Amino acid sequence: GAGVSQTPSNKVTEKGKYVELRCDPISGHTALYWYRQSLGQGPEFLIYFQGTGAADDSGLPNDRFFAVRPEGSVSTLKIQRTERGDSAVYLCASSLKQGGGYTFGSGTRLTVV
Amino acid sequence: GESVGLHLPTLSVQEGDNSIINCAYSNSASDYFIWYKQESGKGPQFIIDIRSNMDKRQGQRVTVLLNKTVKHLSLQIAATQPGDSAVYFCAENMDSSYKLIFGSGTRLLVRP
Numbered sequence A: 001g002a003g004v005s006q007t008p009s010n011k012v013t014e015k016g017k018y019v020e021l022r023c024d025p026i027s028g029h030t031a032l033y034w035y036r037q038s039l040g041q042g043p044e045f046l047i048y049f050q051g052t053g054a055a056d057d058s059g060l061p062n063d064r065f066f067a068v069r070p071e072g073s074v075s076t077l078k079i080q081r082t083e084r085g086d087s088a089v090y091l092c093a094s095s096l097k098q099g100g101g102y103t104f105g106s107g108t109r110l111t112v113v
Numbered sequence B: 001g002e003s004v005g006l007h008l009p010t011l012s013v014q015e016g017d018n019s020i021i022n023c024a025y026s027n028s029a030s031d032y033f034i035w036y037k038q039e040s041g042k043g044p045q046f047i048i049d050i051r052s053n054m055d056k057r058q059g060q061r062v063t064v065l066l067n068k069t070v071k072h073l074s075l076q077i078a079a080t081q082p083g084d085s086a087v088y089f090c091a092e093n094m095d096s097s098y099k100l101i102f103g104s105g106t107r108l109l110v111r112p
Helices: none
Strands: A005-007 A010-013 A019-024 A031-037 A044-050 A053-056 A065-068 A075-079 A088-095 A108-112 B004-006 B010-014 B019-025 B030-038 B045-051 B056-058 B062-067 B072-077 B086-094 B106-111
Touching: A005 A088, A010 A019, A019 A088, A019 A108, A031 A075, A044 A065, A044 A075, A075 A088, B010 B019, B019 B030, B019 B086, B019 B106, B030 B062, B030 B072, B045 B056, B045 B062, B045 B072, B072 B086
Parallel strands: A010 A108, B010 B106
Antiparallel strands: A005 A019, A019 A075, A031 A044, A031 A088, A044 A053, A065 A075, A088 A108, B004 B019, B019 B072, B030 B045, B030 B086, B056 B062, B062 B072, B086 B106
16 A cells, blocks of 8 residues: 555453554555654654564563564554553554565554543 | 654644744654655655654755754755645664654644
């Protein structure tokens, strides 16, 4: 596609529920990144995919967070047993190659109530 | 850990004036820097970048200056327009790695 697409744009869920956030990167981009942005803060790295594999998941806060990219294109960020502290904007980005700047999507605003 | 930071959280300028947004970084190993603009409800948008082997780079109405001696980065916007109102982030990257480290942002407000 023309840009990085993230769905849904907004998600409200109850504490303890499971959520999935989807990212469609720019066609042909092999590198895909997930970041999390709290209100008034800069984005913080969560996980990086090169192709289908998670090359670095060191930014995932705990084992309730998991992400997949089974075919090397679309990625899904999964959060189990959501907590109010998980509320944030989850940003996805992609790039042609590792390094350099990348293109961000508009994010999914997750609110846990 | 080391991180990118910003001097001014909010900057208010008159339309038509020049804007300067500053950023301090602490990791001398960083070799690539990017400025992003983020409007409300949108993801960060790439503005301009610079590598550590340069001290100045110009784009359309924007200039980035890098002072490695004092680990300082700035974004200059010429003839600031209302559409420039947004939050601006600097980000650093080390050794062409994939991970960007962002500062907390500066909000630019343009007065008509």
